[in-house]
Amino acid sequence: MNAILTFMKKNIKIIAFVAILSAALFSFFPKEKSDPEKDKALLQLITFVIEKGHFDPKAIDDEFSKTLFKSYIDGLDPSKRLFLQSDIDEFSKYETLLDDQILGKDLSFFDLTYDRLMQRTKESQSYYKDALAKPFDYTQEEVLDTDYEKGPYTKSTSELKDRWRKQIKLSTLASLTDKLDFEKKKDSLSKTDQKKLKKEDLEPKSMVQLEKETRENSLKSLDEVYTFMSELTREDYFGIYLNNIAENFDPHTSYLAPEDKEKFDVSMSGKFFGIGARLQKKNDYTEITDLISGGPAWRGKELESGDVVMKVAQGNEQPVDIVGMRLDDVVKKIKGPKDTEVRLTVKKTDGSIKVISIIRDEVELEETYAKSSIVEKDGLKYGVIYLPKFYIDFADRAGRDAAKDIKLELERLKKEGVQGIVMDLRDNGGGSLSTVVDIAGMFIKEGPVVQVKAVNQDKEVLSDVDKAVIWDGPLVVMINNFSASASEILAAAIQDYKRGVIVGSKHSFGKGTVQNVYELNRYIRNSSFGDLGALKTTTQKFYRINGGSTQLKGVSSDVHMPDRFSYVEIGERDVKNAMPWDKIEAADYQTFSIPNFDNIIQKSRDRIKASAQFALIDDNAKWLSKRREEHIYNLNLNKFEAEQKAIELEIKKYKPITTYKTNLQFQSLPYENMLMQKDSLLKEKRVRWHESLTKDAYVEEAINILDDMQNKGANKSSVPASKAKKGKIVGAL
Incomplete structure (x- = not known):
């Protein structure tokens, strides 16, 4: 998960403090360009900036060293098909010494692991080539355990070669069963399907031919992987090492190499x-x-x-x-x-x-921007706004950003006479904090949106000060397990104000921290190292206006809809070094009141409970959770085929999930219809989006909730009370 939330405005003191110290510490950097010296400089600079700027910096000690050692080695060889146990034993001598090496700018551990990795990677090329040079014996009784995390490293080269053989055999076995299945279906293909295939593909093929094809295809794929790996430089791998050091402080602190920093800027600005x-x-x-x-x-x-x-x-x-x-x-x-x-x-x-x-x-990048659609139900129009991220161009504040676009979409939907809005934040990993404050302000008259706290500083309440309300009607906010950071702030604010209904997964991702991005070159005087990249580090935590943090817990939906991840642990709470949940004092805010709120929620829950589609989704989620625990694969063809057929039968059972279709029809707004007359690609994208919406049971239920909110006083502006208390319902919407 790349959930980013940056907020620079109130961190001037932190930045200035780090800058002053860094000017003194790093002015001695040598002018001549030397990769080892550059690496040492980066190592010192990154740890320094983290220690001075991080919200809760860890001590760089033996415990830090142990966790860094494990995460780094696991990341280099996750499937344990490169290093031998003897390599790990040799590396282990550094397990409690990495803290000393970091502080002493010692690169010997990195140099050792890098050189060994290059050696083992080169050797492994012969392993897969040898394994694919001759036919596999699929009648042999053997299995492969793919639980690499719990499995041991191999003790010898012959054992390592056999692990490669089994892994490749499993890969080819999966491909071979598909080819055998297609071979059986050739004669029953329709003439239309036959025309789509090459003449040679329609000709009968023997088991020997098919087996050879699978090995040739596997060889080609692995050659492409190794071609990509050969393009990686020592600098790339050192970036991985630095990133492991940074992420050891918390999951969202990371080193951004120059290319990664550029990609980050593009992702934020779109x-x-x-x-x-x-x-x-x-x-x-x-x-x-x-x-x-x-x-x-x-x-x-x-x-x-x-x-x-x-x-x-x-x-x-x-x-x-x-x-x-x-x-x-x-x-x-x-x-x-x-x-x-x-x-x-x-x-x-x-x-x-x-x-x-x-x-x-x-x-x-148009797909990173907000878009909206109109749908009719029982004679009433509703609007759906999809926001993939809270984007902004920090270098050009006059440029396009999510707040401006959402305001424009809301005004367009109002012009079309919609009676309710669905704000879809599913899979939205976050973005700009200032942007989410602006967007939340479009649904309330004024008031706090989020509380932010830096280490050893008083909390800061970020508020909407614009009294204008862009949309005061019925509102539903959709979230899922992957809605994170800024998405959670918006959903939490709407929920705490009782301004709308939150629907979706049981809870959101649970990222309640704020990151700043520091350009590393700004802290170096007279450096000749070129672009050193940037450091993204956690400097603050944010809190709901009710005082609770979204960290770890996320935002719980008012209406929980089953999804495929209902029984799988996904989110911040599942990361070992995630920062803890805590609570601060609530802010002063006035809540709204949605008439018949409890009845609306209950009606939705009743519909979901009675829905065959949601029942099937829930059953599928349980099955997927069970499948994730299975990691033993049979490498005997007959047994493998039998296992796959059993799985296919289960999959067919869940096919109605993907073929489900609602009675709703979605359409673009008039301005977009005009654009699509000249832009066929945009038209194709919108047609696909609208088709996906017609098959979306979650959007369908969100529209049902909006329908339940009609004609019940839910589309009137909030009436503030004269004496408001924290969290008290004092108005009517």
Whole structure:
């Protein structure tokens, strides 16, 4: 989970304090560029900034060393198919020494593990190639235990090779059973389905042929994985080590290498400067996978999905051959400042070579932005707003942000005469804290939205001070297990004010902490190391206006709807080093009152209880929870097939979950209908979204709740009482 919540406004003292000390500590950095010296500098700088800026910094001691050792080694080899037990024994000498190495800028542990990892990775290439060089014996009686966390490391190379063999055999076995099943169905395929296949695919194939195909496909896949791994540098792996150190303080503190910092900025703002194309690596070649709607490449209509980029040139400069180049490096060459030219030499799908000139421009990732739809039920219109994250461009406050977009969507929906709003925050991992305060303020006249507390400082109450209410009608907020951070603040505020109904998973993710992003270069004087990246560290905790934290506990839904993760532990509460839950004094706020609230909740619960769809979802959740505990796989073909058929029968039982269809019809707003006349890609995206909404039992129930809230005084503005008390219901909505 990447739930980020940044808030810079009130941390000037922390930043200034760290900056003053860092100027004194790091002014001696050598000017000559040396990777080991740069690594030492980063190690010192990161631990220093965390210790001075973190909300609750841990002592860097032997206990810290032990947990860091385990998380780092587990992360390097999670399936225990690289290191031998002898390697772990050698590494273990450092188990309680990492704290001393960090403080002493000693890189010997990292150097040892990195060198050994490179050695073992190179050796492992021969293991999978040897395993795939000859047919597997699928009549042999053997099993594979995939519970790697509890399993031991192998003691010898021969034992390690056998582990690789079994793992690859399991992979090919799964593919082989699919091929055998298709072979049986060939004769019964319809003529339409037959036309979709190549002639050679329709010809009968023997068991020998199919077995060989599975090994060839597996070899190709593993070769691609190892090609990607070969592109990783020592710097990449050192970034992993630094990240493990940072995350040992808490799950949301992390080191952002320069490339990761850039991706973070793009994810927060939803835009970047480039050509607007997505790329993927295929062996040594870089292929265009799709074009971003509205971007320069999309507007130019020359670049297409499937084109292979051979060379890249900046303006009138000579083109650079990018075949074999790392994907990240290719992206760097194609991206660039606004209004600059990049020329791509591409191989088209028909084999022709073409040079395409594109002028870089701002590219907006439309799927990261808010969108809305209208649905009718029993003659009344309702609006659904989906907000994937609380985005904002910190570098351009005049640019697009979630608060502006939500306000615009609300005004558009009001213009269309909707009688209720569903705010869909499912899978929303968070974003800007200031943005969520602005959005919450659109549903209340004024008042506190969230409380924020930094270490050794008094709490700060962040309030909506704008008395304007954009939407004062019926409101339902949808959450799930993956709604985190800023999503939880909004849901908690709506719940504490009794302004709307919270529906969805039993509870949200449970991330109640605030992170600041520190540019590391700002703390170094006269450094010649180049871009050192950034550090995202937890500096504050936030609290509901009722005083309780959302940390660990999250926000509990007023109406709990069964979902596939109902019986699986997911969220902050399941992370070992997560910060604890606590409570502070409640803020002063005036609550609203939803007439017949208890009756509305009960009616919804009754519908869910009587719903065959939700009963099936709940049963599926129990089955999935049970399946997660199964980790022993039979490598005998007949037994494996029997097990898979039993699983397939269970899966068929749950097929109605995906084929479910409501009687609701969703449509775009008028302004978007006009845009779609010129933008076929946008039209395709909205058609798909609306189709998914018609199959969504959760949205259907949210609309039912809005319907229950009608004509019961629930669409009138709040009437504040003259004497308000903390948490007391003093008004009517």
